Amino acid sequence: MYDVIVLGKGPAGIQAAVYIKRANLNVLIIGKDGGALAKTDKVGNYYGFTQISGPELLEEGYKHARALNIEMIEEEVTGLSFGLEYTVTTTQNTYQSKAVIIATGSPRATVRIPNLKELEGRGVSYCAICDAFFYRKKIVGVLGHGDYAAQEAHELVNVADEVIVFTNGLEPIGHFDPKVRFVKDRIKNVVGQDRLQGITLENDQVIELSGLFIALGSASATDLALKIGALVENNKIIVDEKKQTNVPGLFAAGDCTPGVMQIAKAVGDGCVAGLESIAYIRNLK
Ligand SMILES: Cc1cc2nc3c(=O)[nH]c(=O)nc-3n(C[C@H](O)[C@H](O)[C@H](O)COP(=O)(O)OP(=O)(O)OC[C@H]3O[C@@H](n4cnc5c(N)ncnc54)[C@H](O)[C@@H]3O)c2cc1C
Known part of the structure; x- marks a missing residue:
């Protein structure tokens, strides 16, 4: 059983996991691909990098996670449920944790079918x-x-x-x-x-x-949130200032939450969600 499972290995997910691991908690990151950064040619507005490509910045994030021995797996998440603990289902496996951070990026547009x-x-x-x-x-x-x-x-x-x-x-x-x-x-x-x-x-x-x-494409952040009764509005997960949803122990960070869709904001959200999930876990003990 993990303390925290982070869904998504983009800037929000990795940043959250860095804080969690450094707090000596047991964290797992599950991500299916490079997310938005993999599609980004040049980034020129992120702190510390005059210019860097999206894939290069992504690799820096992965390197950081590897240096801390953070467990990071490449699987597609298809389900999320909550009983006594959280259960995350992927196409291959099932994982349990005490808290979850959803950081799976911008939910894709919902399909437009009249009356749906x-x-x-x-x-x-x-x-x-x-x-x-x-x-x-x-x-x-x-x-x-x-x-x-x-x-x-x-x-x-x-x-x-x-x-x-x-x-x-x-x-x-x-x-x-x-x-x-x-x-x-x-x-x-x-x-x-x-x-x-x-x-x-x-x-x-x-x-x-x-x-x-x-069930179009992959399970998006809002699909996963809705499965567990978290509030969703305008295709974004609703969080408070602690990046906490209305479901205890469920946090969300980055493009899947309201606000600007930028790396700096995703990293900031990841920091808050990471720290607040640590506080949540310590409170359980
Ligand atoms: C073309 C383009 C150019 C951009 N240029 C800039 C720029 O210059 N500056 C800037 O600040 N921002 C830019 N952005 C925005 C920036 O990339 C995002 O704001 C940032 O990457 C959001 O981080 P995130 O961690 O929330 O999500 P993402 O980076 O999208 O990461 C989402 C993660 O979730 C995973 N995931 C999703 N669904 C699942 C699932 N079902 N199961 C498992 N894993 C899943 C993905 O694999 C990925 O690891 C750009 C975006 C695009 C698309």
């Missing part, structure tokens, strides 16, 4: 592990095509009568359960007024559904 937003919480869900039970013996859909969608579908296959995976025009690339059915046509709109009734495909075919689980 209106039916959130009324048939449209972002968390299979939380809501699968409500769809026992029903027909449900999962919107997505990668490992995150596969994981959500996996939670549903043993509970629902049928699980249809809507890849919205893409080829399925996740490791899907053989029991799922794929529909590759794009979704035109979501059907239902007070509750979801189904979806209409671009060819005007209507498919009746009791539930539709959104």
Whole structure:
């Protein structure tokens, strides 16, 4: 069991872990790739570097983590839950900790399908592990095509009568359960007024559904936050001045929280979240 698991190995995540490790706590960083910095050609506005490329700055961060012997693994996080402790699920493993910092960068834009937003919480869900039970013996859909969608579908296959995976025009690339059915046509709109009734495909075919689980791309910061009941507004995780969410022991830092999307801010957030998670752990003892 770790004291703190940091989700994301960008500037916010690494900075948080540096403080946690130096406080002699047991920390694990899980990140799936280089995040925003990997896409950044030149950085000229970050303290101490007149000019540096994003990948170079990223490597400096990794070097710092390695020098402190911080455990850092490259896996994709697909789930987050909270019982007596936090459980982080990746495509390969499950990890436990007493606190979690979400630092997985800017949540991607949500998919724009007419009527989808209106039916959130009324048939449209972002968390299979939380809501699968409500769809026992029903027909449900999962919107997505990668490992995150596969994981959500996996939670549903043993509970629902049928699980249809809507890849919205893409080829399925996740490791899907053989029991799922794929529909590759794009979704035109979501059907239902007070509750979801189904979806209409671009060819005007209507498919009746009791539930539709959104699992596009990888699990974003807000997907993970919503799974655990943390407040999300305008696609950002709501935190207080301690970078603490409304869920005890759950912190968030960097681009996934409100404010400017800059490295300096991500590092500052990581510092606060790191220090506050240390205080939280010490209070538990
Ligand atoms: C093209 C471009 C140019 C930019 N130029 C500048 C600049 O000049 N100056 C500046 O200050 N800022 C710049 N930025 C912004 C800056 O890169 C970000 O503000 C900063 O990287 C945010 O840090 P972060 O740690 O919050 O997120 P990120 O750096 O995005 O890191 C997110 C981490 O989360 C991980 N992750 C995400 N989802 C999952 C998952 N499901 N499972 C596991 N891991 C996951 C990623 O792999 C990554 O490790 C630029 C951004 C872009 C895209």
